[in-house]
Amino acid sequence: MLLKRFLLLLVFVGGITLTSCQQSNTKQSVKKPNIVFIMTDDHTIQAMSAYGSKLVKTPGLDRIAKEGMLFNNCFVTNAVCGPSRATILTGKYSHLNGLTDNSKVFDSTQVIYPQLLKKAGYQTAMIGKWHLGSTPMGFDYYSILPNQGQYYQPEFFENGKVVKEKGYVTDVITDKAIGFLEKRDHDKPFMMIYQHKAPHRNWLPAPRHLGMFDNTVFPEPDNLLDDFKNRGKAAKEQLMNISTDMWEAWDLKLLSSAQLDSMGKLPIETIFKDAKGDDYKQANDPTLDKARFYEVYNRMTDAEKVKWKKVYDKRVAEYRKLNPKGADLVRWKYQQYMRDYLACVVSVDENVNRLMDYLEKIGELDNTIIVYTSDQGFFLGEHGYFDKRFMYDESFRTPLLVRYPKSIKAGSVSNAFAMNLDFAPTFLDYAGVKIPDDMQGVSLRPLLDNAGKAPETWRKAVYYHYYEYPSWHMVKRHYGIRTERYKLIHFYNDVDEWELYDMQKDPKEMNNLYNNKTYQPVVKELKEQLVKLQKQYKDTNPTEAVTN
Structure with a gap:
């Protein structure tokens, strides 16, 4: 009898243990992913070897692409620093989030995705370049560069206090990111925005990288000496x-x-x-x-x-x-420009890899969605330009790499149209948080979960609107539409100019076809699509005067 009771007790205890293990495993299987959003300032795909660059090797960034997904067609809504950041945080175009240009201050009372993740149990941090003029809201910890920040011995505004640091800014930002991860609440998932100043103008390399490219002769873009033939005032007068x-x-x-x-x-x-x-x-x-x-x-x-x-x-x-x-x-x-700019890129690449190594060391790498992007692209001599702002692809397109092995097939590539408008909905989707109805982007999860293949209903065109004129670099205000084959741009305010490019025949955007009779049916169709996108995104009065 005693033996029988003892055996029954073992079965009972074993059942409890098994149930407990099953519950633990179930809890583990639905653990929310961590999120690390990495963004640089003015880093373009022409300077990333994952995108085929012949200018520089970026093994740290290439690692994300090899172990995750590379997007060939990610575009921004407004190619300038602050407006891009505001769009990413809110999931809304500039005319709705209020930050149309860098002279404005971001309205911190509006909903941003980190606040929603924090309410859902995430520990949140904002580290590095903020550049929105306001104090970050919705973060457990923040340490941000004032305005543009400094490359050497940078100051930070950290949880309400000014902190002066020694060293090179890209290294210091990474030190702070690792410091947050070390001290975080380990019982919560984390969402860390990790944003660099580099390689923003005026391109000051880390001391260890000074002169590293002095013996390198970089290949020139074919249109470095562009004469702007067949283009108007906007392209010429910047x-x-x-x-x-x-x-x-x-x-x-x-x-x-x-x-x-x-x-x-x-x-x-x-x-x-x-x-x-x-x-x-x-x-x-x-x-x-x-x-x-x-x-x-x-x-x-x-x-x-x-x-x-x-x-x-x-x-x-x-x-x-x-x-x-x-x-x-x-x-x-x-050549001098490339030597300085690319040396700044090298420091970014090293530090991104350092952060990933740390995540791997603490066992969080594969449970973390890692996103790498830039606030927009940048001209590296194409059309003879530096800087950004234009809707031309070198500026309009931004790099996007995403790593999350639980969902994303390693080495996958997507050619579908993605936008920085989509980042907030994507993070909320993976975190199991309801996406607000007023966010204008869409979750990229259908692409990420399906090796980059887009569903039939995926967007076939993207809309762009730039406002910051007159100001830095004097690029005129313009808006436009890009499809897989064509791009139509309208420059307005003190000019009224249109440009049309056949991106299949003329990917470098050298030949404006707007007045070409053969392409008039294309112009008509694109203008109709443009109006539809403007209605969709509630930008129905795009040439309304906007004062700086």
């Missing part, structure tokens, strides 16, 4: 030409150590007497060139300055010796 609009000190670092040292002997108020005030009124004023550059140079430590002078004194000497003119000058400037 102020972002490598030939004429790069500042010698700020952009090209053409100040010798002797010049910098002599500036250092002047009273600070003398150096900066004209360099303060309204950033937007002074945006395109090259007379501020040397003062602005000295301000960032003066942030370096003595050891960093020694390395800097060793590299850039050679550049100054070469420039003076060659004294290039015309096309030769453009080509020379392009």
Whole structure:
């Protein structure tokens, strides 16, 4: 009898244990994924080897593509820093979220996806470049760069306090990201926005990367010396030409150590007497060139300055010796631009890989949705341009890599149209949080879960609207539509110009076909589609005056 009771007790206890294990396994299987959203500033697909770049190798970023999905056609709603960030947070176009250009302040009272994730039990963090003018809301922890931030010895606004750090900004941001992960509540899933300043203008490399490309000659884009034939005022009258609009000190670092040292002997108020005030009124004023550059140079430590002078004194000497003119000058400037810009990209690549290594070390890598993107693309000499803003693909298209092995097939590629408008709905979808009805994007999960293949109902066109004029680089206001085959752009405000490009025959957008009789049926059809998209996204008065 005692033996029988003992055996029954074992069965009972075993049943409890088995049930407990089943419940634990069930709980584990439905564990919400962590989310790490990585965004750089002005990093374009032309500078990523995963996208076939011949300019630079990016093994850290390529790792995300190899172990996840690469999107070939991810586009932004408005190719400039703050507006892109506001769109990503809200899932809404600029005219609805209120941040049409960088001079405005983001309305922090509106709903953003991190707030919704926090309510759903996520621990949330915002680290790095914020650039929205307001204080981050909906985060358990934030440490953000003031405005554009600094490359060397950067300050951060951290949970209400100003914190000064030593070191290079890309490294420091990553240190802070790892610090958050170390100290987080391990019982909660986490959502971390990890955003870099690099490789934003004026492209200051980490001390360890100074001069790393000095012996490299980079291939030039075919249209580096574009003459803008068959295009209008908008394409020609901007102020972002490598030939004429790069500042010698700020952009090209053409100040010798002797010049910098002599500036250092002047009273600070003398150096900066004209360099303060309204950033937007002074945006395109090259007379501020040397003062602005000295301000960032003066942030370096003595050891960093020694390395800097060793590299850039050679550049100054070469420039003076060659004294290039015309096309030769453009080509020379392009090479210097690439040397600095791509060295900044290398630091990003190293640090993204460092963060992924840390996630792997703590056992969270495969349970974390890792997204890599940029706030928009960037011109690397195409059309002779630097910067962004235009609806041309180099600027309009942004990189997008997503890794999450529980859902995404390694090495998959999607050619479907994605947008930065879609990021917020995607994160909420994976987290099991209801997507607000007023978000205008759609979840990318159908693509991610299906090896990149789009359902029949997926969007066939994307809509764009840029507002920041007159301002930095003087790119005129415009809106437009892009389909798989064509792109139609309308420049407005102080001009009334249309451009049409056949992206299949002319992917570099050199031949405006708007007035070509053969393409008039295409123009008519695209204008009809454009109006439909404007109604869909509630941008029904697109040329309404918008003041800065």
